[in-house]
Amino acid sequence: MRVAIVAGTRPEVVKLAPVRAALAASAGFDPIWISTEQQAALNRQTLTTLGIDPDLSLVPPDNLGSLGARFAHVMGQLDEAYEACAPDLVIVQGDTSSTAAGAMAAFARRIPVAHVEAGLRTFDLASPFPEEGWRCVVGQLADLHFAPTGFAAANLHRQGVRDDRVFVTGNTGVDSVRLTAAGITAEPLTAGLRRIMVTLHRRENWGEALDHVLGALLDIRDHVPDVEIVFVAHANPALRQRVFAMLEGQPRIRIVGPLEYPDFLSLLKSCVAILSDSGGVQEEAPVFGVPVLILRESTERMEAVTAGVARLVGVSRHGVAAAACLLLTNEDERHKMSKALSPFGDGYASERIADILTRQYAQGLAVDPVERLNAG
Ligand code: UDP
Numbered sequence: 311m312r313v314a315i316v317a318g319t320r321p322e323v324v325k326l327a328p329v330r331a332a333l334a335a336s337a338g339f340d341p342i343w344i345s346t347e348q349q350a351a352l353n354r355q356t357l358t359t360l361g362i363d364p365d366l367s368l369v370p371p372d373n374l375g376s377l378g379a380r381f382a383h384v385m386g387q388l389d390e391a392y393e394a395c396a397p398d399l400v401i402v403q404g405d406t407s408s409t410a411a412g413a414m415a416a417f418a419r420r421i422p423v424a425h426v427e428a429g430l431r432t433f434d435l436a437s438p439f440p441e442e443g444w445r446c447v448v449g450q451l452a453d454l455h456f457a458p459t460g461f462a463a464a465n466l467h468r469q470g471v472r473d474d475r476v477f478v479t480g481n482t483g484v485d486s487v488r489l490t491a492a493g494i495t496a497e498p499l500t501a502g503l504r505r506i507m508v509t510l511h512r513r514e515n516w517g518e519a520l521d522h523v524l525g526a527l528l529d530i531r532d533h534v535p536d537v538e539i540v541f542v543a544h545a546n547p548a549l550r551q552r553v554f555a556m557l558e559g560q561p562r563i564r565i566v567g568p569l570e571y572p573d574f575l576s577l578l579k580s581c582v583a584i585l586s587d588s589g590g591v592q593e594e595a596p597v598f599g600v601p602v603l604i605l606r607e608s609t610e611r612m613e614a615v616t617a618g619v620a621r622l623v624g625v626s627r628h629g630v631a632a633a634a635c636l637l638l639t640n641e642d643e644r645h646k647m648s649k650a651l652s653p654f655g656d657g658y659a660s661e662r663i664a665d666i667l668t669r670q671y672a673q674g675l676a677v678d679p680v681e682r683l684n685a686g
Pocket of ligand 1: 324571594
C-alpha cells in the first residue's frame with residue numbers, strides 16, 4: 311500500500327512524523343513523504359531534527375505571491391507528484407494550504423484521502439483565516455477522518471460526515487511529545503526565578519494584537535517580581551522585528567528561537583505557564599502539566615478549556631496581563647490547571663491510525679472515494 315504523506319510546515323512535520331513511523335513499522339505500508347516546502351526554513355529545521363529525509367520535495371512557492379497563487383502552485387506540483395508516485399492513499403494533517411491542496415489534488419485523481427487532526431472548528435471562516443476554510447474543505451473531501459477528540463468527531467457528525475468514516479484517535483502531536491520527551495530534561499532555571507514562555511505567530515495576531523500582548527508582557531514582568539519571560543520568536547521577519555524592537559534588552563525578558571523541537575520541549579518543561587496562540591502548543595503543554603493561556607479570541611480546541619488545562623484570554627493588554635498575573639500569584643489556581651487531565655490522548659494515536667488503515671484496506675473499503683462520498 312503506497313501511502314503519500316503530504317506536509318510542508320513545522321506542525322505538520324511534528325504531527326505526521328509519528329504516523330510515518332507507525333506505518334513503516336506495520337506490515338504492508340510503503341510511506342512516501344512529500345514535502346511541499348510551504349514554510350521553507352521551519353519545515354527543513356524540523357525534518358532534520360526528526361530525522362526525516364523526504365522522498366519528494368516540491369519547489370517552494372514564491373512567498374511574495376498571493377495566497378491563491380501559492381495555493382495553485384502547490385496544487386499543480388502535487389498533481390505531478392501523485393502522477394509520479396501513484397499513491398493508493400494520501401494522508402494530510404491539520405489545516406494549512408498544503409493540507410487543502412494535498413486533499414484537493416488527491417480528490418481530483420480519485421485517490422482516497424485520510425485526514426489527521428480532523429474535525430477542529432471555530433465555525434468562523436474569518437478566524438483563523440484561511441485555516442478554518444481549508445479544514446472545512448478537507449472535511450468534505452476526505453474518506454477517513456482521524457479526529458483527535460470526541461469533541462472534534464462531534465463537529466464532523468454535525469457537518470454530515472458519516473459515523474463510520476470518523477475515528478477518535480487522540481492527537482498525534484502528543485505521540486511526538488511521548489517519543490521525543492523521553493530523553494529530555496527541563497532547561498535549568500535562572501536562579502530564584504519562575505519561568506513563563508510566550509509564542510505568538512498566527513496571522514490574526516500580526517496587527518495591533520501583537521503590540522498589545524508585548525505590552526502585557528512588560529506589565530506581567532513589572533507585577534510579578536520573580537518571573538522570567540522567554541519569548542520564543544517565530545521565523546517571520548516582520549514579527550521578529552516588532553518583538554525585538556519592544557522586548558530586546560528588557561530585564562527578566564529573553565528572546566530565543568525558532569528552537570529545534572527537542573529544545574522547545576525542554577524549555578516548555580521548565581515553565582510554570584505558557585502564553586501562546588499556537589495550536590500545537592495547546593496540545594503539548596498539558597503533557598508536562600503546564601497551564602496554557604490562549605492568546606486568541608476563539609479556539610478550535612475548546613476541549614482544552616473545558617478540561618481545565620487551558621484558558622482563552624484574548625489579546626487585549628489588560629486581559630492578558632490580568633489573567634497571567636492571577637495565575638502566577640494564585641498557586642492553587644495554577645496547581646488545579648496543571649493537574650487537570652489532557653483531552654488530547656495518550657500518545658498512541660499514530661498506532662491507532664495504522665491499525666485502522668490496516669483494517670480498512672483488509673476490508674477493501676477505500677477504493678474509489680468519489681463513489682464512497684456519493685454513497686454517504
Ligand atoms: N515548535 C518548535 N520550535 C519553536 C516553536 C514551536 O519546534 O521554536 C513546535 C512546537 O513544539 C509544536 C509546533 O512547533 O509542535 C507548533 O507549531 P506552530 O506554533 O508554528 O503552529 P501551529 O501549531 O499553531 O499550527
